[in-house]
Amino acid sequence: MSKKEKVAVVALDARSLPRAQALALRLNTAVSCDSSAVSGMVLEVSQDRLALRDTTQPRTRALTIDAAKRRYAPAGKDLLARALGRQCQSIIDATAGFGSDTFDFVRRGKTVVAIERVEVAAIMLEAAASACCPDHETGTLQVVCGDAIEKISSLKTVDVIFLDPMFPDRDRHTAKPRKAQQFLRRLAGEDADGATLLQVARLHARGRVIVKRPRHAQPLGGKPDIVHQGKAVRYDVYLARGAA
Ligand SMILES: C[S@@+](CC[C@H](N)C(=O)[O-])C[C@H]1O[C@@H](n2cnc3c(N)ncnc32)[C@H](O)[C@@H]1O
Secondary structure (H helix, E strand, O other): OOOOOOEEEEEOOHHHHHHHHHHHHHHOOOEEOOHHHOOOEEEEEOOOOEEEEEOOOOOOOOEOOOOOOOOOOOOOOOHHHHHHOOOOOEEEEOOOOOOHHHHHHHHOOOEEEEEEOOHHHHHHHHHHHHHHOOOOOOOOEEEEEOOHHHHHHHOOOOOEEEEOOOOOHHHOOOOOOOHHHHHHHHHHOOOOOHHHHHHHHHHHOOOEEEEEEEOOOOOOOOOOOEEEEOOOEEEEEEEOOOOO
């Protein structure tokens, strides 16, 4: 298991200091007004955004969540739409990360509950959710911070539970993962309990559980009922009993 990194908080201007202090309290970490006084992973707090920066890589840009960023699937090749199925209205995204899949679901018009256990990622998701859907507490997107294995059973049942746990480092393909994935790996370590999460999800989903996997990875559980195979990723679909 890789070591999980801590994140410091920096207020980029004086007016952002109270919010930075509140977030530092939540993260149980240090807060500073001086960027040069902190090192490693830093959550930058300013009036208009939250950004995560790796100060050991000074030439690289900070990571922000862009809820409006669209993905384009070639016509007729939208594997995710096929995996979700025509009946899907509601989704629990139980491994939300920085929300790339979450906001894709929201843009598809789904009611989404996003669960993430890395607190700084959950904080950034909450901020992006309130910026993109102000009524996210009751509307199309709700963010839950915590472990999905514990939280799922207390949520309303949904059509689809979506899982995209981190893939073990050693089996990864040679291509360098995107910055968001690199950061999550440093903050979360490996998701060694993915199989348990799948079991819990299968008990709770009304229609199906979808597991996103690298193309050549072993399935997370037993043999899936349906597989949608893409060039780089695969969607393994486990139908709920009675949904086949
Ligand atoms: C590969 S990333 C997900 C990326 C995400 N689908 C996206 O589109 O950006 C996996 C994430 O799932 C989270 N995760 C894994 N198991 C979890 C669990 N049991 N409860 C909550 N979050 C979990 C990890 O902390 C990590 O942030």
